[in-house]
Amino acid sequence: xxxxxxxxxxxxxxxxxxxxxxxxxxxxxxxxxxxxxxxxxxxxxxxxxxxxxxxxxxxxxxxxxxxxxxxxxxxxxxxxxxxxxxxxxxxxxxxxxxxxxxxxxxxxxxxxxxxxxxxxxxxxxxxxxxxxxxxxxxxxxxxxxxxxxxxxxxxxxxxxxxxxxxxxxxxxxxxxxxxxxxxxxxxxxxxxxxxxxxxxxxxxxxxxxxxxxxxxxxxxxxxxxxxxxxxxxxxxxxxxxxxxxxxxxxxxxxxxxxxxxxxxxxxxxxxxxxxxxxxxxxxxx
Numbered sequence: 001x002x003x004x005x006x007x008x009x010x011x012x013x014x015x016x017x018x019x020x021x022x023x024x025x026x027x028x029x030x031x032x033x034x035x036x037x038x039x040x041x042x043x044x045x046x047x048x049x050x051x052x053x054x055x056x057x058x059x060x061x062x063x064x065x066x067x068x069x070x071x072x073x074x075x076x077x078x079x080x081x082x083x084x085x086x087x088x089x090x091x092x093x094x095x096x097x098x099x100x101x102x103x104x105x106x107x108x109x110x111x112x113x114x115x116x117x118x119x120x121x122x123x124x125x126x127x128x129x130x131x132x133x134x135x136x137x138x139x140x141x142x143x144x145x146x147x148x149x150x151x152x153x154x155x156x157x158x159x160x161x162x163x164x165x166x167x168x169x170x171x172x173x174x175x176x177x178x179x180x181x182x183x184x185x186x187x188x189x190x191x192x193x194x195x196x197x198x199x200x201x202x203x204x205x206x207x208x209x210x211x212x213x214x215x216x217x218x219x220x221x222x223x224x225x226x227x228x229x230x231x232x233x234x235x236x237x238x239x240x241x242x243x244x245x246x247x248x249x250x251x252x253x254x255x256x257x258x259x260x261x262x263x264x265x266x267x268x269x270x271x272x273x274x275x276x277x278x279x280x281x282x283x284x285x
Contacts, residue, residue: 004071009048009275010062011069019285020065020278021094022102024072025110027083028257030146034223040256041072041104044274047267051275060279067278068099080109080145087113091250095121100281104274105254107223108135108147111208112154118250119157122204125249127154127163128196128242130235131210132226134171134185136178147255155182164196166238167213170226189230190238197245207242207251209235211270221266223257232269236276243280251277 024041053062075083094101135151163183179185215229
């Protein structure tokens with residue numbers, strides 16, 4: 001496998017020597033409000049050169065890391081099933097080669113493709129979701145494959161009590177009723193995260209971060225912004241805590257729609273979060 005021509009900042013290791021593999025899933029065909037997340041991964045990659053490879057927070061540098069950037073998958077925009085199949089196949093290859101997949105969305109539905117591969121390799125998989133939206137609808141306007149249904153589909157894979165939701169502040173009443181019986185939902189922030197991490201010791205964990213968990217005053221560049229979100233530092237602390245203390249077997253960042261923030265701040269916020277996440281993950285490999 002050859003690295004992408006333009007890689008994420010400092011992530012230019014050869015595939016064979018890498019412990020982490022980045023790839024983009026540029027798909028947004030089921031977005032319910034504003035499309036544009038398909039441009040998130042390539043924009044993050046291009047804009048990553050605005051920041052430094054060195055993290056003062058972690059005292060680590062991407063130049064010392066062994067991370068491979070495979071670039072963006074070529075996905076069928078008009079067929080969710082085909083797109084998810086391609087994501088699953090690619091994720092399965094990465095896991096089978098003993099590496100950790102780090103996917104960049106794209107809309108949140110792309111997570112389902114990665115989870116289908118993860119569950120094959122990790123039968124007791126737990127999912128931690130940071131998000132503004134519950135994403136627990138059984139269907140959205142008749143479609144069972146949607147960014148509004150992705151966590152409901154994930155529940156069908158992992159079962160009751162294995163999905164932990166944080167930052168949730170939007171959804172239908174039925175979604176919150178469903179969560180009360182089938183998931184562990186923590187609304188508005190990250191209260192309870194430490195207890196969840198203790199509970200999940202030694203279990204494989206997939207971390208999915210929908211960037212609209214951030215308040216739109218911090219992160220307007222997303223398709224479905226919701227007031228009342230968390231700050232960058234709150235999200236950063238929560239994400240790094242999960243990555244440092246859980247056995248994370250895969251993760252993703254989704255729902256950056258860069259065109260809705262012409263200042264570029266949303267993209268650079270996502271990029272900086274990704275740098276810190278990569279460095280934390282690499283230290284655990």
